[in-house]
Amino acid sequence: MRLARFQPRDFPRESPEFSPVVWGVVDGDWVRELKAPPFDGVEFGNSRHPLADVRLCSPVKPGKVVAIGLTYREHIREMGHDMPEEPMIFFKAVTSVIAAGEYIELPAESARVDYEGELAVVIGKRCRRVPREDAKNVILGYTILNDVTARDLQRKDGQFARAKSFDTFCPLGPWIETELDPTSVRITTVVNSELRQDAGTASMLFDPFHLIAHISSAMTLEPGDVIATGTPSGVGPLKEGDEVSVAVEGIGVLTNPVRREVI
Numbered sequence: 001m002r003l004a005r006f007q008p009r010d011f012p013r014e015s016p017e018f019s020p021v022v023w024g025v026v027d028g029d030w031v032r033e034l035k036a037p038p039f040d041g042v043e044f045g046n047s048r049h050p051l052a053d054v055r056l057c058s059p060v061k062p063g064k065v066v067a068i069g070l071t072y073r074e075h076i077r078e079m080g081h082d083m084p085e086e087p088m089i090f091f092k093a094v095t096s097v098i099a100a101g102e103y104i105e106l107p108a109e110s111a112r113v114d115y116e117g118e119l120a121v122v123i124g125k126r127c128r129r130v131p132r133e134d135a136k137n138v139i140l141g142y143t144i145l146n147d148v149t150a151r152d153l154q155r156k157d158g159q160f161a162r163a164k165s166f167d168t169f170c171p172l173g174p175w176i177e178t179e180l181d182p183t184s185v186r187i188t189t190v191v192n193s194e195l196r197q198d199a200g201t202a203s204m205l206f207d208p209f210h211l212i213a214h215i216s217s218a219m220t221l222e223p224g225d226v227i228a229t230g231t232p233s234g235v236g237p238l239k240e241g242d243e244v245s246v247a248v249e250g251i252g253v254l255t256n257p258v259r260r261e262v263i
Contacts, residue, residue, distance in 0.1 A: 002026040002252075003038055003141060004175040005061075006054040021057050024049075026175055039124055039140065039223040058099045058172045059143050060122050062226040065092040065170060066215055067147060069160070071204050071230025078233045087206045087214050092147070092228070093165035100173035100254050105261040106240060107166050110150035113238050116231035117189035117197050117246035120145035121208050122176050123225040130216045135209035138221065141176035144246050144254040145228045146189075151237075172226065177251045182208045185249040187232060191242055199232030206230075 004026050023038060024031040031054055033045040069088040070076045076083055098104070106113050124140030147164065148171070154163035182201055189197035201207070206214070208229050215227065238244060242258040 001042070001141075001178040002175040003042075003178065004031060004059055005057040006031060006049075007057060009053055009055045026051060056100055056174050058097050059174065059176045060172070060224045060226065062094055062097065062224050063222050065094060065097070065226045065228060066219075066221075067092055067160075067164065067228040068206070068211055068230045071206055072199060072232040073203055073205055074199065074233035075231055075235070076205070078235070083205065087211055089215060089218070090160040090164065092170050093161075096148075096165050096167055096170035098168050098171050098256070100171065100256065102171070102256060103168060104146075104148055104171060104238065104244070104256050104258045105166075105168045106238065106258065107150065107261050108263065110153050110163075110166075112150065112152040114149045114151045114235050115189055115191065115196070115238055115244045115246075116147035116149060116235050117187055118145045118147050118228045118231050119182060119185065119187060119201060119208070119248050120172065121182070121212065121227040121229060123212075123221045123227070124223055126220065126222050128216055128220045130212055130221075132209045132213040135212040138212065138216075139208075140223070141178035142180045142182055142248070142251060143172060143176045143226075144174070144248045144251055145226065146171040146244065146246050146254060146256065147228050147231060148238075149235075171246075171254055171256045173254050174252055180250045182229075185251075187249075188247045189234065190245045190247070191236070191238070196236055197232050197234035199234075201229075203232070204230065
């Protein structure tokens with residue numbers, strides 16, 4: 001099942017706060033409205049819309065975006081790090097979240113902004129100290145995330161908060177897939193038709209269930225929270241005019257154009 005949040009396509013992007021955002025289920029070329037957010041179960045409403053007539057919003061409005069660094073073995077080698085004994089946790093500001101099709105904006109403060117294609121987990125239940133074997137029970141589904149990063153600022157600051165949290169630095173979407181085996185899917189990132197990243201989640205050092213157990217040992221996870229599970233090798237820079245597409249097998253494609261921030 002593909003869960004989505006949407007609004008009328010003809011509503012101005014400049015005033016999204018005045019347009020109702022509705023949950024729905026994408027079924028082929030149609031999206032069926034839900035009566036309520038799906039965290040307590042899926043209950044259909046009476047309306048459906050052609051998918052072409054709606055604008056997909058970010059598939060969830062997370063309370064927090066928990067991200068993981070150094071998950072894929074080849075990326076760890078690429079970055080010149082030793083293999084970690086446990087996942088490295090950091091956060092992206094929730095104000096960095098944008099939807100598929102929206103612009104990634106390159107800030108004036110950075111001369112090097114990189115893409116990082118990732119599989120993301122959406123939490124479905126409030127939870128704490130979840131054993132790895134029970135992690136599947138707290139997952140709503142999976143989506144695609146681009147962990148956009150101001151690489152020069154990450155190196156300069158020595159920590160991740162600023163470099164990972166500029167507005168527009170967390171493209172998310174296009175929807176949430178509830179039926180997926182996250183341990184054996186392919187992730188690719190394409191920039192302007194050129195393949196830049198290509199890996200399988202089977203090469204992850206820590207799988208999504210391990211990540212949930214590890215993160216929830218430290219903090220409560222709430223419905224709608226997002227876990228970015230890390231990026232494979234092949235990260236690289238973006239420039240104005242680029243189009244970056246992250247694809248996850250079994251979910252779909254997250255595509256965003258790139259431009260300079262207008263101040």
